[in-house]
Amino acid sequence: MNRVLPAVTRGIARVTGAALGPFQTAVIRIGFSATWLLFLLRELPHRHELYGPESPWGHDLAEQLIADNGAFTALMWSDGRAWFEIVYALAILSSVLLLLGWRTRTMSVLFMVGVLSLQNRSVFMGDGGDNVLHLMSIYLVLTRCGRVWSLDARRARRADEARARGERVADRVGPVLWCVLGFLLLTVTLAGGLDGDWFVPALLWTVWVAQGLWWAVGRGTGNGVGNGQPRILLDVVANVVHNGALVVIMAEACLIYATAGWYKIQGSRWQDGTAVYYPLHLDYFSPWPALSDALSSSGTMVMLITYGTVVVQVAFPFTLFNRRVKNVLLAVMMTEHAVIAVVLGLPFFSLAMIAADAVFLPTSFLRRLGGWAARGRDRLPGRLAGRRARAKQAGAGGAAAVPGPRAGSDGTAGAGAGDEGDPRRAHVGFRA
Template identity: 85%
Template structure:
């Protein structure tokens, strides 16, 4: 009985004491930010036909659909060309800044607004990768995905060093972003633009209020009870969202695999052959013909795809087998991107798979990136500086626990709580 109680208490302390999986959530943030950014850049010449006033799915048709399903999209607030261009530009900018990890909490919200606005405006333009991006953009808002490999982490580290030297650190950008976003949110709400489904407006207001609380608490006494409580709540929300992301990825593969089993073409091992014969999915006809020419190869790929997708959720209990299947699935998506011409679907799935990557691998990857960046012309590492994998600058990454202390003015405003504090505990997350 005492052993069970001890295990439960350790589990609670682990969930509430730190934001788990900092490297995994950082990779998911970077992956989906890059996927959406590259997609928007590729479709920049065709943006009006896809999501804007030049498309066959006109504004009046979109209004009828939104009135029925209550989906959130800022593009319904006006049918003018200037408003559409502004929303598209906001989606581009927010995805870039989220990728870089600048004011991550605010950018994750704007990233979600951009994704939902464009996708819900023209729901018939998406595919499976867009559905994954749609969901992950919401989940990322709930995570502390800027703990490592971000400009936020670098800024907070510099602020900690400045405080250690006795300097006063004041964050002016955060409160300005918080004030502007609050004024905009209040204006839109009073104008009745958020009268559809309740979830997105509630999430927007909850995040805005929580960021205000972070700023107020950050100006109080160091190590006070309010700061500890907010850290615990934020860690619980982050860890819960991380579990949801992992469960979502497992559900995608499990349902895809079991549905494939029911198809006759997957049962007889010929399903992969048919998309290779479609011109729409053959950007490299010679490569498609070479793959389709071998009956044995087609059969192995068909059966192997089903087996990997069905088995993957069950391999999470064995780390070595999971890592092998994870490498196989990522390779499969990379092949799909090339042979079938579906790069953004593949990038979205690879970004979702990245949540299962082992921490040791990601830290080694960070070490190599830091060393490579240090060898760039014009960059010199100070003598004796350690190498590490924190945010790509050669320092060891740390994750703050619930008793992290920050000085006045630190991590205030729009991304409060996304940086690294001076009090920390190393967390080894092994998904």
């Protein structure tokens, strides 16, 4: 008992004290927003036939289905072409801003609204990856996915630096967004646009109220620094919700692979090792016929891929307790999805699954990935020119401000003005 209690205490402190997996949730945010954005852009010429007024699944059929299942979609509020174009454009915009990590909490909500609105409008469009994206768009709302690799992280870092210099930091964009979206949410609710299933309306109102409470408490605890018991309590609640959502995402990924693997075991074609052969000879799944023929020409290769797929999918959930084996299978699964994207012509399904797999990537690898990205960004010609200009200006300012023999010793103040361009300082955003 004496050993159990300290372990439980440490576990509770870990769950409540910090948002776990900041790099993993950032990768999930980037992966799913990029997947949805690329899909929307690719289908831009065909958007009216897929989800719009010209869809074979007409507005009246969609209304009948939604009346039965209570699914949420903003496209049912109007059957006009202009409203459809607005929803589609907002779906693209929210994907871009979530990808960049600008106001991630708000953008994650709008991203979810865009995903649900389009997918629930035409339920027969998709290749399996849409189901994963559908679920993950809801889970992302509950995560603190903008802690690293985001414009929010950069803004928070700059705000902390400004407070350290004694400057007052005021956020005007956040309250304006909160008021505008609150007005729209109230209008839609009163108009009966949220009369379907209770979950999505409850989630929207809960997030809106929580954001307002967060801002009000932060304003009352000294310029949003985060001091005071109310802000600490809200931070603990946010951490618990984030960590719970992260566990659900991991469990969802494991469930997908486990169910897929066990269902495959029951199929006769998977049992005799020939299942992979058949989709390679379907026109719909053969964008590169020569490549498909090359893979299916060897019976041994087909058998190895068929049995290997089943083994990896069934075994993966059981390898989570062994880091090395888990990393090996994770690399194999990501490679398999990349091959599926090319050989079978399912890029968005593969991107969605790779993004879901990213939740299991090691933090050390993601940190190195962030460091490589930061160094690559700093090597860009325009950024190097900006750094040289700031360094030159800072050096000139230091010399002018402190002339004479003291310029060398006091020049550190001038150098500090150029720290923003220092790759070591820039990397702080990836470690937040």
